[in-house]
Amino acid sequence: MPEKTETSTSFLPDFCNARMVFVIILLAELLAIVLALAQPAHVQDRLFSLALYSMFIQCISITCAAFLCIFRGKLNALPDNWAATLSFVLIMVIAFTFIELSWWMFSRWSVVDSSLGAHWGFVLRAMGITAISGALALRYFYVQHQWRRNVELESNSRLDALQARIRPHFLFNCMNTIASLTRRDPGKAEQAVEDLADLFRASLQDSHRLTTIENELALCHRYINIESLRLGDRLVVNWDIDKLDQQAVIPSLTLQPLLENAIYHGIEPRAEGGDITISGETENQLSRITISNPLETGERMLHTKGNHLAQENIQQRLQALFGKNASMTISEQEDQYRVTITLPVQANENIDR
Amino acid sequence: MKILIVDDETLARERLIDLLNEDEPSYQCLQASNGVEALELIQTERPELVLLDIRMPVMDGLELAQHLMTLSGPVPAIVFTTAYQDHALEAFENNAIDYLVKPIRKERLMRALDKASQLGQAKLETLQHIDTESRSRQHFSASIHGKIILQPVQEVAYLKAEQKYVTAHWPGGEMLMDESLKSIEAEFNDRFVRIHRNTLVAIDAIRGLEKDDEGNSVLLLRDIEDKLPVSRRHLAGIKKLIK
Numbered sequence: 001m002p003e004k005t006e007t008s009t010s011f012l013p014d015f016c017n018a019r020m021v022f023v024i025i026l027l028a029e030l031l032a033i034v035l036a037l038a039q040p041a042h043v044q045d046r047l048f049s050l051a052l053y054s055m056f057i058q059c060i061s062i063t064c065a066a067f068l069c070i071f072r073g074k075l076n077a078l079p080d081n082w083a084a085t086l087s088f089v090l091i092m093v094i095a096f097t098f099i100e101l102s103w104w105m106f107s108r109w110s111v112v113d114s115s116l117g118a119h120w121g122f123v124l125r126a127m128g129i130t131a132i133s134g135a136l137a138l139r140y141f142y143v144q145h146q147w148r149r150n151v152e153l154e155s156n157s158r159l160d161a162l163q164a165r166i167r168p169h170f171l172f173n174c175m176n177t178i179a180s181l182t183r184r185d186p187g188k189a190e191q192a193v194e195d196l197a198d199l200f201r202a203s204l205q206d207s208h209r210l211t212t213i214e215n216e217l218a219l220c221h222r223y224i225n226i227e228s229l230r231l232g233d234r235l236v237v238n239w240d241i242d243k244l245d246q247q248a249v250i251p252s253l254t255l256q257p258l259l260e261n262a263i264y265h266g267i268e269p270r271a272e273g274g275d276i277t278i279s280g281e282t283e284n285q286l287s288r289i290t291i292s293n294p295l296e297t298g299e300r301m302l303h304t305k306g307n308h309l310a311q312e313n314i315q316q317r318l319q320a321l322f323g324k325n326a327s328m329t330i331s332e333q334e335d336q337y338r339v340t341i342t343l344p345v346q347a348n349e350n351i352d353r
Numbered sequence: 354m355k356i357l358i359v360d361d362e363t364l365a366r367e368r369l370i371d372l373l374n375e376d377e378p379s380y381q382c383l384q385a386s387n388g389v390e391a392l393e394l395i396q397t398e399r400p401e402l403v404l405l406d407i408r409m410p411v412m413d414g415l416e417l418a419q420h421l422m423t424l425s426g427p428v429p430a431i432v433f434t435t436a437y438q439d440h441a442l443e444a445f446e447n448n449a450i451d452y453l454v455k456p457i458r459k460e461r462l463m464r465a466l467d468k469a470s471q472l473g474q475a476k477l478e479t480l481q482h483i484d485t486e487s488r489s490r491q492h493f494s495a496s497i498h499g500k501i502i503l504q505p506v507q508e509v510a511y512l513k514a515e516q517k518y519v520t521a522h523w524p525g526g527e528m529l530m531d532e533s534l535k536s537i538e539a540e541f542n543d544r545f546v547r548i549h550r551n552t553l554v555a556i557d558a559i560r561g562l563e564k565d566d567e568g569n570s571v572l573l574l575r576d577i578e579d580k581l582p583v584s585r586r587h588l589a590g591i592k593k594l595i596k
Contacts, residue, residue: 169408172436173362176455180368230362271361271387271410 011080011145012087015069021062028061029054031133060098060130064091084138091138095130099123166203167260177229192229195222202253208317212348213280213287214246216255220278223256227263234273235263241289244280248287248345251317257310258291258339266293266337285345286325292338311339318343354470357383357400359391359417360434361409365455369404369434372459388412389492389503392420396500400429402469404453407435412491412503420494420501423531430469489540493521495530504528506544510558510577512537514551524576548572548591549584562595 013020035057036050067090068075075083103122174196181189202219224237255278262276280289311328318326318341326343356373360366366384373380383398385391387409395403405414414433421428433452451465492503508523514534521528538545538553545553560573562583570588571580583591 168437172455173365176368176436176457177362177364179456180364180371183371184364184367229364232363268361268408269410 011142012068012072012075012083013141013145015065015072021065024061024065025058027137028057031129032057035129056098056102060095063094063098064134067094080142084142087138088134091134092127092130095134096123096127099126099130166200167264170260170264173230174226177226181229188229192226195225198222199226199256202256205252208320209252210249210321210348211252212246213244213248213250213255213289216250216252217241217246217278219253219256220259223259231263231267231273234270235267236273236275238275238277238279240277240279241281243282244289245282245287245345247348248282248343249348250343251314251321254314254317254341255289255291257314258341261310261339262291262293262337266295269296270294282345286342287345288340288342290338290340292336295332295335295337314341322346354379354402355381355383355398355400357385357391357394357398357403357429359385359388359403359409359414360406361386362406365406365434369457369462372457372462375459376463388414388417388420391417392501392503395421395429396424399427402466403429403431405431405433407433416490416492419490420492420503423494423496424501426499432465432469489544493528493530493532495528502528506541510555510574511579511581512545512553522577522579546591546594548587549582552581554581556594559591559595562591 032050032053035053036046039046039049068087075086103119178189178192181192198219199222228235266276267274274294277292280287315328318328322343328339328341331338358366358369370382373382383394383400385394389412391403405417407414418431434455434457435452436455451468453461453465490506492505493509495502504521504523509521510524511522512534513520513522519530519532519534519537521530534551534553538547544555546556548554554572558574560575562570562572565571565580570583572583573580
């Protein structure tokens with residue numbers, strides 16, 4: 001993967017690539033054609049000037065591509081604006097060299113007026129064209145890179161979000177539980193299917209949806225119902241939410257994933273199970289909700305590879321909604337793992353329920 | 354046929370029992386809820402087949418299978434069950450050891466049963482290839498008088514190599530194991546550190562460093578009297594670790 005991120009974060013494309021070289025040649029030729037077409041009407045040999053422009057511009061652009069290919073690794077290590085500036089300077093230097101060289105050749109063959117004024121006029125015009133077309137080309141690469149990165153980021157974050165919400169292990173174990181219950185206890189199986197459906201409906205909704213704390217806690221209850229079927233009396237859940245204002249607003253799927261983490265990391269790895277405590281209170285227009293689970297003291301926990309994806313996701317959503325008034329803190333003490341979210345009480349006027 | 358079903362979820366075990374009984378009521382089904390319990394039952398009851406869940410507390414299925422390799426006498430055939438494709442299981446794709454994904458289908462279970470009874474004993478050797486790569490065991494095991502003894506890795510304070518055996522020491526006990534210090538070091542590189550050509554010490558069992566009467570460095574351990582010589586080669590590393 002590091003290779004992939006390297007290419008996706010660098011804004012300069014790979015100029016060593018044959019396709020890229022072709023794009024460069026094509027762009028250069030288009031510029032030559034534009035210049036040839038822009039010649040005043042009295043110019044006789046338009047084709048000759050096209051050939052001349054083509055050769056001149058192709059030489060410069062291919063040399064630029066070659067140099068950018070060589071220095072790409074170094075340029076990409078720099079921040080985008082530095083890389084762009086340096087690439088631009090490189091293009092200008094190469095163009096200047098070619099312009100001077102061609103002037104020198106033309107004046108030797110005496111096909112042009114070799115006066116000083118004519119010389120500088122030629123250099124300035126040529127450099128002007130180079131500067132504008134070079135800047136445009138760099139801009140084009142930059143925009144294309146941004147676009148590609150956005151597409152990539154968006155699809156990644158969608159995938160991450162989905163995986164953070166639905167753990168495959170949970171889903172398939174749950175299916176297995178339901179399969180087992182359909183024989184032994186159809187009533188419970190029915191209940192489990194209903195709970196699972198509600199859970200998935202919530203998971204598939206827009207992640208920016210708002211809900212009330214009351215609804216979110218109801219979702220937690222459904223989730224606990226399912227987990228209790230699987231874990232039996234290994235799972236004990238204590239509720240301490242009498243002082244919590246349940247009508248306040250909370251982003252949907254804030255508490256349930258934290259509860260899922262608590263069960264996954266705190267209960268499942270323990271043969272004897274344990275207690276999960278959900279406590280909350282509202283004070284001075286601030287609600288504080290804590291979910292705590294036993295901390296596995298053993299060397300190797302069953303699920304050590306928590307990637308904190310769910311936690312990061314929740315923190316981001318809280319921040320986006322409430323700014324710095326909301327926070328999420330994590331503490332480990334006395335063999336308890338605690339996640340606390342704090343959020344301001346906000347009225348629930350515009351919530352779809 | 355005697356079949357041991359190992360899964361930490363009661364309903365998952367019950368489903369397997371239902372499916373098996375539906376097919377053949379004469380199957381004798383035993384149950385265990387983790388690897389340690391299963392190992393006990395395997396040794397006392399000698400089932401012919403073990404349906405083994407991968408993810409379980411205390412000791413997971415893959416680790417149990419590893420310990421079974423040291424068992425003398427007939428080893429039961431193993432069919433793994435898992436909720437979701439585990440990477441570790443890909444090693445068995447084309448192997449004698451079968452695996453079933455949950456929810457388990459009856460046809461698939463029956464096929465696995467056929468396969469297991471045809472092959473008799475599953476080839477557990479393949480497990481050796483996966484064990485040290487990404488995961489480490491939670492228990493050391495030793496076979497004593499044909500019985501497997503388990504020792505939680507986290508209790509072991511140090512390991513000492515003597516001739517071709519390694520002895521694991523913990524407060525109040527020790528155990529002779531048929532393993533090499535090198536492979537243990539590789540498997541538990543974040544838990545044990547080498548202090549001598551023949552000694553590995555649990556990092557969190559280290560209490561301090563001192564010099565003995567002859568001026569050689571020795572390591573002091575928590576809850577255990579032994580003083581372990583530290584070779585000059587490893588001294589700098591140990592000092593850094595203690596800081």
